[in-house]
Amino acid sequence: MNDDTRKRLLKRRYRFLSDPSHAWLRVPMADIVALRLENDISHCSYVRDSVAYLEEDCDAAAFIAAYTAACGKRPAITEAPPANNASRIRGYAAWDRRSVLLNVELRRQRNKTTNALPVFETRLAKIQEGSGRYETPITSTRIACDTLPALLRDYFADRCDCEEFAIVTLDTKHRPTGVVRITRGTLDASLVHPREVFRAAIAASASAIILIHNHPSGDTTPSREDHAVTDRLTECGKTLGINVLDHLVIGADSATSIREAA
Numbered sequence: 001m002n003d004d005t006r007k008r009l010l011k012r013r014y015r016f017l018s019d020p021s022h023a024w025l026r027v028p029m030a031d032i033v034a035l036r037l038e039n040d041i042s043h044c045s046y047v048r049d050s051v052a053y054l055e056e057d058c059d060a061a062a063f064i065a066a067y068t069a070a071c072g073k074r075p076a077i078t079e080a081p082p083a084n085n086a087s088r089i090r091g092y093a094a095w096d097r098r099s100v101l102l103n104v105e106l107r108r109q110r111n112k113t114t115n116a117l118p119v120f121e122t123r124l125a126k127i128q129e130g131s132g133r134y135e136t137p138i139t140s141t142r143i144a145c146d147t148l149p150a151l152l153r154d155y156f157a158d159r160c161d162c163e164e165f166a167i168v169t170l171d172t173k174h175r176p177t178g179v180v181r182i183t184r185g186t187l188d189a190s191l192v193h194p195r196e197v198f199r200a201a202i203a204a205s206a207s208a209i210i211l212i213h214n215h216p217s218g219d220t221t222p223s224r225e226d227h228a229v230t231d232r233l234t235e236c237g238k239t240l241g242i243n244v245l246d247h248l249v250i251g252a253d254s255a256t257s258i259r260e261a262a
Helices: 003-010 029-034 059-071 097-106 141-157 194-203 224-240
Strands: 013-018 023-028 046-048 051-055 076-079 117-122 164-170 176-184 208-214 243-250 255-257
Touching: 003 029, 003 059, 023 029, 023 059, 029 051, 029 059, 051 059, 141 208, 141 243, 141 255, 164 194, 176 194, 194 208, 194 224, 208 224, 224 243
Parallel strands: 013 076, 208 243
Antiparallel strands: 013 023, 023 051, 046 051, 117 176, 164 176, 164 208, 243 255
């Protein structure tokens, strides 16, 4: 570890977050990579955006030990008041080394013009552990509009200030296997490149995908650009053998299918 990285780590302040039965140490993923711990974190820990939530019993202890060995002192840690109910952290994506490394690397690729930020973030890493609604095959536009907004309601509620673009990956039976955020844009613009979209789809071994993005205004009327993005990605998907089933625009309380609006 070089001196600059050590100085950065020494300035960090970490926090324990807990609910009635468990606790997690909130750590930027870049710090885990800097300490070369990405192979040692278990699936009991979670990730969201560029932050990891390390399970208290083993993963947090491993991080503290590695930090102490590298920096010569224990990390500065505070404890947040415990949540009264089950923490939202339990709904975040389980730790996955591949996704974490992609996330850290892709965050360096900020687009200077649009301020869009490519991010590879899998939110439903273990569908089997989710509720039955995730096991429902997406066989029609109606099912997609009924199912996916509920699945993503809490996610977009936390990020209502700007437009984000994501994909839902589907298996051969069209059951959702994950939700991957591709870009985060400004208030009215989002940068969507086929390379990033299908990189995520291929990594998830998706048979098909559904495109999805939010309109911060709450108006789900598709724009001309929304239709153009749909057409472009659909053609790219045909070349790769990955079917683009639909493109949903999510607003405050509803969703609109671009296939139906075409």
